[in-house]
Amino acid sequence: MNLRIILIFSILLLSCQPDKKxxxxxxxxxxxxxxxxxxxxxxxxxxxxxxxxxxxxxxxxxxxxxxxxxxxxxxxxxxxxxxxxxxxxxxxxxxxxxxxxxxxxxxxxxxxxxxxxxxxxxxxxxxxxxxxxxxxxxxxxDAGSRSFYTKSTPIESPEDLEGLKIRVMQSPTAIEMVKKFGGSPTPISWGELYTSLQQGVVDGAENNLPSFYSSKHYEVCKFLSMDEHTAIxxxxxxxxxxxxxxxxxxxxxxxxxxxxxxxxxxxxxxxxxEEALNKVKQSGVQVFYPDKSRFEEKSESMFQALKEQDEHLYELAEKIKSVK
Structure with missing residues (x-):
């Protein structure tokens, strides 16, 4: 390979590299x-x-x-x-x-x-x-599984949510889920939630363990119910x-x-x-492990409604469930 070809090749190679300056x-x-x-x-x-x-x-x-x-x-x-x-x-x-x-x-x-x-x-x-x-x-x-946490009463069954205002994300699905469980869904931005819990705007919320701990919501909500309803x-x-x-x-x-x-x-x-669960327990939070099947039964009607309203999304849910 002569010198000219080597030079041309070198120039082309350098031109393919991003500008480091x-x-x-x-x-x-x-x-x-x-x-x-x-x-x-x-x-x-x-x-x-x-x-x-x-x-x-x-x-x-x-x-x-x-x-x-x-x-x-x-x-x-x-x-x-x-x-x-x-x-x-x-x-x-x-x-x-x-x-x-x-x-x-x-x-x-x-x-x-x-x-x-x-x-x-x-x-x-x-x-x-x-x-x-x-x-x-x-x-x-990974954002783990989401569970309910409340100020005044533990959630051990869907019936315990009746009459409670529960903070949810700006999500139609999350809103519908809390309704099916019997609660009153209340969309509030994450940054405003601590104050909303303090002032009684809502009675509780739902989220994963690290978020419950890092947000310091455990300072206000002393009941954590590990129903693990969603994993979003x-x-x-x-x-x-x-x-x-x-x-x-x-x-x-x-x-x-x-x-x-x-x-x-x-x-x-x-x-x-692991750290969050240990820390909130140490702070006085009572942790409950309710029967998930009772919540799951309440949510079945959401899938049935989905089948009627959006066949594409229902089939997608079925594909997800069938992944081995």
Whole structure:
């Protein structure tokens, strides 16, 4: 190979590399506190992106609702004013209707079943479904199972929810579920919930263990009922407006870092669940383990109604249930 060919080859190779002088920064905003395992996983992802890109691509993280609620962050993504966010799949269903299926109670048999769905063809299909709304799902972060916690009375059966105002996310499915159980669903933003519990605007809420602990809601609500009605993941989302501006190298770094951060997050989540349960017990919270079958029976009518109202979504739920 003569010198000229080697020189041309070298120039072409260098031209394929991203410009190291101009670092590209993507803003990532979310509503969780800095001690939350999902936030820690995103910090880990930012470190991975920086390392993989030789610091030519960076993620700048804004936690604790600094740039708005989950809903507001998604809207900022849609116009390209914000790069990335982490939201619950329950909030995403307002933008990507098929994600509604993940909010149905007792959809998954166990954690192994859940992760097989997230990591398989159905999970990929659901992530891709939001792209027409300018929102690209990158990965699922484990958000465990959600249970009820209350101020004045434990929830040991669906009947105990009657007459209680229960905070839910801005999710039609979550609202319908609490109604089926007999409670009065009350959508309130996460940032306003602590004060709402203190002032009696609501009698309780439902969430996973780490969120119950990190939010300090256990200071107000001394009854935790582990009915584990839903297991709704968090989704890491990037604006398609921002995504389409990235080169192939940058896209690869982000996807690889997201996958690696997800594995790391699963480990952090298990540790956080154990810590949260121990800490809230130490603070005086009474933990109850009600008969889940009674809640499951109440929720069956939701699937029957879904079969009549949305055959596509019902079939999707059945596919999820059948994953082995």
């Amino acid at each position: 101009a670092a590209n920064t993507i803003k990532l905003a979310h509503s969780l506190g800095v001690t939350h395992p999902v936030h820690k996983a995103m910090v880990h992802m930012a470190e991975l992106v920086s390392k993989k890109s030789d610091e030519t691509l960076k993620l700048e993280i804004y936690p604790s609702s600094q740039l708005g609620s989950e809903q507001q962050c998604l809207e900022l993504l849609q116009i390209g004013s914000l790069g990335m966010t982490k939201v619950s799949a329950a909030v995403m269903e307002n933008f990507s209707p098929d994600l509604k299926v993940l909010g149905y109670p007792y959809l998954f048999r166990n954690d192994e079943h859940r992760f097989k769905v997230y990591d398989g063809p159905i999970g990929e299909q659901l992530l891709a479904g939001s792209e027409k709304y300018w929102l690209k799902g990158l990965t699922y972060f 993941p968090d989704i890491l989302v990037i604006s398609t407006i921002i995504w389409d501006k990235l080169n192939d190298f940058e896209k690869t770094w982000i996807l690889e870092a997201a996958r690696e951060a997800t594995v790391h997050q699963h480990k952090l989540w298990k540790e956080a669940e």
